[in-house]
Amino acid sequence: MSHPPRIPEMETSRLRLRRQAIEDATVFRHLWTERDERVPAHRRLDPDGRPDVDDIRAQIRDAEKSSLLTVERTDTGDPIGYCGLVYGGDGVGDEPELAFELLRAEHNRGHATEAAQAVVAWAAGVGIGRVWAGVWEWNLPSRRVLEKLGFVESGRERPSSVHGRNILTVRTLSQSSRAEGRVAAVPDGVIVSGTLPDDVDRCVQLWVRALLARDGEVDSHAVGERTRGVFGRPLIRFAIVDHPFSGFAVTVGKVGEPMTAVLERIAVAPGKTGQGIGRALLTDAIDSSRRRGRSAMELAVRRGNPAVRLYEALGFRAASGPADHPLGGEPMITFRRSL
Numbered sequence: 001m002s003h004p005p006r007i008p009e010m011e012t013s014r015l016r017l018r019r020q021a022i023e024d025a026t027v028f029r030h031l032w033t034e035r036d037e038r039v040p041a042h043r044r045l046d047p048d049g050r051p052d053v054d055d056i057r058a059q060i061r062d063a064e065k066s067s068l069l070t071v072e073r074t075d076t077g078d079p080i081g082y083c084g085l086v087y088g089g090d091g092v093g094d095e096p097e098l099a100f101e102l103l104r105a106e107h108n109r110g111h112a113t114e115a116a117q118a119v120v121a122w123a124a125g126v127g128i129g130r131v132w133a134g135v136w137e138w139n140l141p142s143r144r145v146l147e148k149l150g151f152v153e154s155g156r157e158r159p160s161s162v163h164g165r166n167i168l169t170v171r172t173l174s175q176s177s178r179a180e181g182r183v184a185a186v187p188d189g190v191i192v193s194g195t196l197p198d199d200v201d202r203c204v205q206l207w208v209r210a211l212l213a214r215d216g217e218v219d220s221h222a223v224g225e226r227t228r229g230v231f232g233r234p235l236i237r238f239a240i241v242d243h244p245f246s247g248f249a250v251t252v253g254k255v256g257e258p259m260t261a262v263l264e265r266i267a268v269a270p271g272k273t274g275q276g277i278g279r280a281l282l283t284d285a286i287d288s289s290r291r292r293g294r295s296a297m298e299l300a301v302r303r304g305n306p307a308v309r310l311y312e313a314l315g316f317r318a319a320s321g322p323a324d325h326p327l328g329g330e331p332m333i334t335f336r337r338s339l
Contacts, residue, residue: 004087004096005126007067010234012114013256017069017083024070025056027079027103034104038138038163068099071115080106083115085123085131096123098133100145112145117258118234120149124173124292125235131173134158137165148259150293173292199240200231203248206267213270230264237288239281246272249281251289254298261289261339263299278307282314290339297337302330311335 009018029052032045045051051059060066068084081102087094100116123131133151135142151169158166207227211218230250231238237251247268254260263285268277289297301308303322315337322331 004067004085005128007069007084007119007122009069010118010122011074012118012258014074015111015115015118016072016074017115017118018072020060020063020066020068020070020082022057022060024079025053025060027070028056028060028082029053030103031081031101036139038136040161040163067096069119071100071102071111073111080111081115083112083119085119095130095132096128098131098146098151100142107141112142113148114258116145116149117253120171120173121234121236121253121292124288125238128173131171133169133171134166135169136163137167171293199238199248200228202245203231203240203250203265203267204228206245206248206269207265209270210267227265233264236261236292236294237285239284239288241277241280245269246275247277247281249285251285251297253294259293259295261285261292261294261297263297266299278310279314282310286314286337286339294339297339298334300332300334303333304330308333308335 009016011017032043032051035044037044066084067086068082070079071081071083072079081100083098083100085096086099087096098116098119100112100119102112102115106112120131131151132154133146135146146169149171151171154168154170156168158168204224204227208218208220208223211223212220230252233252235250235252237249239249241247247266249266250264251261252264254262263282266278266281266285268281286297297316298319299311299316301311312335316335317337318333319336320334322333324331
């Protein structure tokens with residue numbers, strides 16, 4: 001197995017997913033005390049009460065590059081559990097398995113779904129093809145979370161035991177290959193490819209060039225830094241039109257609405273407009289968001305932008321009145337469509 005990408009720290013509207021710290025051991029020990037009696041013995045406290053807090057502290061020290069992140073609430077700063085990816089799981093080969101567990105006091109608040117959605121979106125953004133999740137048949141809360149995230153039963157199970165059926169569910173994401181295929185809706189042969197983090201710099205530069213061509217003068221450094229920040233969020237899709245490089249699009253999740261995708265950036269190189277590139281990128285963003293379980297997509301555009309015609313042709317409708325742009329100029333209108 002090639003070395004898997006290390007999951008980054010990330011934030012959602014209500015949660016922060018960060019590296020595990022020694023201080024988290026007390027919360028993780030509490031999780032052990034709350035586990036259902038039907039959980040296998042190796043996942044419950046033994047007769048001597050092990051693992052204790054010191055045991056868990058030692059595990060955290062040893063797991064320096066763990067792909068399980070501590071989940072904490074941003075409003076209080078309190079850790080409430082963990083979420084992340086596990087590699088080398090039984091029955092999933094080299095593909096990662098989603099794992100999450102929160103304190104009982106945090107159940108039924110959507111926190112597990114919100115944390116897991118951020119992890120899955122990141123996995124899709126870095127080109128992981130599939131994510132698995134094992135779940136006990138009797139664990140209805142976790143099964144509901146997985147259903148919300150678009151996981152489906154794979155038809156495979158882990159070996160039966162006295163603890164019941166352990167079902168393997170799966171969610172198909174992107175393909176890791178750059179050549180993800182032709183966009184059928186574009187007859188002129190534009191190829192949209194899933195892309196990699198090393199393409200960020202040239203996409204930032206393209207965005208600056210596009211705004212210069214449109215506005216005549218921009219603060220290139222400030223524009224570049226704001227655009228670079230977009231790539232630090234959990235991505236649903238990062239795609240380019242390459243050979244020659246002539247456009248890109250970035251889709252992220254909407255804060256507070258995990259089932260809504262937001263087309264955060266879409267740009268076509270000056271001199272390449274009118275060739276179907278924007279349509280190809282937008283079609284790809286719609287299709288990939290639908291495949292990854294989103295039910296709606298939004299985008300914001302300046303009033304009077306000719307691109308509105310393309311958005312409307314692909315099913316977007318104005319969902320808000322004009323709102324002031326924080327940087328001035330023409331106000332922004334939000335467009336939305338169902339997926």
